[in-house]
Amino acid sequence: MTPNSIFVVTLCILLCLATPAKLEAGERFITLASTTSTQNSGLYDHILPQFTKLSGIQVRVVAVGTGQAIKLARNGDTDVLLVHHKPSEEKFVADGYGVERLDVMYNDFVLVGPKSDPANTGSGSDVVAGFKMIANSNAPFASRGDNSGTHKRERSLWQAAGFKLNSLSGSWYRETGSSMGATLNIASAMRAYALTDRGTWLKFANKGELMVLIEGDERLRNPYGVIIVNPIKHPHVKIKDGQFFADWLVSKAGQKAIAEYRVEGKPAFFPNAATQVEE
Numbered sequence: 001m002t003p004n005s006i007f008v009v010t011l012c013i014l015l016c017l018a019t020p021a022k023l024e025a026g027e028r029f030i031t032l033a034s035t036t037s038t039q040n041s042g043l044y045d046h047i048l049p050q051f052t053k054l055s056g057i058q059v060r061v062v063a064v065g066t067g068q069a070i071k072l073a074r075n076g077d078t079d080v081l082l083v084h085h086k087p088s089e090e091k092f093v094a095d096g097y098g099v100e101r102l103d104v105m106y107n108d109f110v111l112v113g114p115k116s117d118p119a120n121t122g123s124g125s126d127v128v129a130g131f132k133m134i135a136n137s138n139a140p141f142a143s144r145g146d147n148s149g150t151h152k153r154e155r156s157l158w159q160a161a162g163f164k165l166n167s168l169s170g171s172w173y174r175e176t177g178s179s180m181g182a183t184l185n186i187a188s189a190m191r192a193y194a195l196t197d198r199g200t201w202l203k204f205a206n207k208g209e210l211m212v213l214i215e216g217d218e219r220l221r222n223p224y225g226v227i228i229v230n231p232i233k234h235p236h237v238k239i240k241d242g243q244f245f246a247d248w249l250v251s252k253a254g255q256k257a258i259a260e261y262r263v264e265g266k267p268a269f270f271p272n273a274a275t276q277v278e279e
Contacts, residue, residue, distance in 0.1 A: 029058035030241045033070075033078035035149060036179035038224070039063035041199030041268050047257040051248050057241050065148025065179075073097060073227070076234030079242040081227045082249075084197075085149040089225045098227035099239075104249050105258050105269040106223040109153060110201060111214035112184075113139075113193035121193075125216040131161040138172040140192035144183045145175025149222075154195045157219065184210070197222055202263035223272070226250075249273070 038044060039061060048059045062072060066083040073081040074097050081098065083089060092098045111130055113121065119139040121130040134141055135158075144151040155165055174192070176183045180200045187194040188208040196204075201212070214220075226246045231237045248254045250273035258271045 027058055028056055028241065029060055030079040030238050030245060031060050031062060031077070032080045032082060032245070033062050033064070033072045034082040035066055035069060035084060036063045036181070037084070037148075037150060037197040037200050038082065040179065040181045041197070041203050042263065043199065043258070043261055043269060046261045047254070050257050051245060051254070054248070054253070055241075055244055057244065059245065063179075065144070065146040065151065067147030067149075067152070073229050076229065076237065079229055079238045080245055081229065082224060083149055084222055084224045085152050086223055086225060088149075088152070089227060093227060097230055097233055099230050101225045101227050102246060102250050103272050103274055104224050104226050105255075105271050105273075106221060107198045107269045108215065108222050109150065109195055109220040110198055110212045111193060111195055112187070112201065112210045113213045114191040114209045115211050116191070116209070117213060119193065121213050124214055127157060127214050127217040127220055128160045130214045131157050131163075134193050135161065135163055135168075135172075138170075140190050141173050142183050142187040142190060142192040142194045143168075143173065143175045144180065145177050146179075148180075150180060150195060150197060153220075153222070157195070160219070199263065199268035202266055202268055224269070 044061055052058055062078060066085045066088065069081060069083050070088055070092055072078050073092065082104065089101050093101050111121070111127055119133040119137040121133050143154055158165060158168060176186050180196055181204060183194060184196055184200070184204050185206055188206050188210050191209055226249050228239060228242045228246055229237045231239045255271035255273055258269050259267065261268055
């Protein structure tokens with residue numbers, strides 16, 4: 001092959017590689033930092049195509065734990081934040097990193113465990129009493145251990161049950177450092193107890209011997225909020241398109257899309273925007 005031919009071939013390869021990048025760069029999109037629970041539940045597969053069809057804006061979801069999602073937003077690595085730990089969300093806004101927090105929806109957490117129920121938690125609605133029984137019997141418990149919204153709620157329940165957080169370790173208490181779906185897989189294999197959001201639980205296929213043991217406690221309510229990252233902190237944030245998305249989520253159309261999502265015929269999330277505007 002002559003030097004001229006090598007140059008032509010190299011140029012063609014570079015052009016082929018560059019073309020997809022140019023097309024991708026031309027797409028209109030926002031980045032959404034959110035939770036593995038919303039992703040695992042299948043909610044985004046249902047609602048995001050509706051938003052894109054209306055707006056022409058693609059939504060690229062980065063699904064991590066709530067703590068990591070907030071960190072991404074603080075660093076300016078996302079345009080919009082949608083998570084489920086209200087105290088952390090309110091602090092994010094108070095510190096100037098977010099423009100405003102808007103209620104979007106809620107579901108709830110449930111305590112799942114093996115049908116044999118070795119800790120004798122019973123089928124009730126007092127989750128703190130259930131946690132006490134699990135710890136006192138040293139029954140296996142699988143924790144996400146990842147600073148996610150679910151992990152934060154779990155730790156607050158251990159505190160309410162009277163246990164010091166740094167004492168939760170040993171053979172019976174396992175921190176997986178994983179997403180909700182992965183943690184449920186571990187709980188299923190270990191026949192362990194776990195705290196999970198209902199949406200992920202409904203979608204989860206590998207239940208094995210696990211079943212819902214405690215639900216309905218008000219302390220298990222799980223609200224989600226959407227926040228636009230503050231462009232004063234991060235001028236590159238796509239504020240206009242991000243606001244369009246947040247406004248759509250709390251509009252009648254967005255709230256309807258959330259309400260219509262079902263898993264096995266059951267609602268996974270309940271819309272609760274304070275003011276529903278016309279789309």
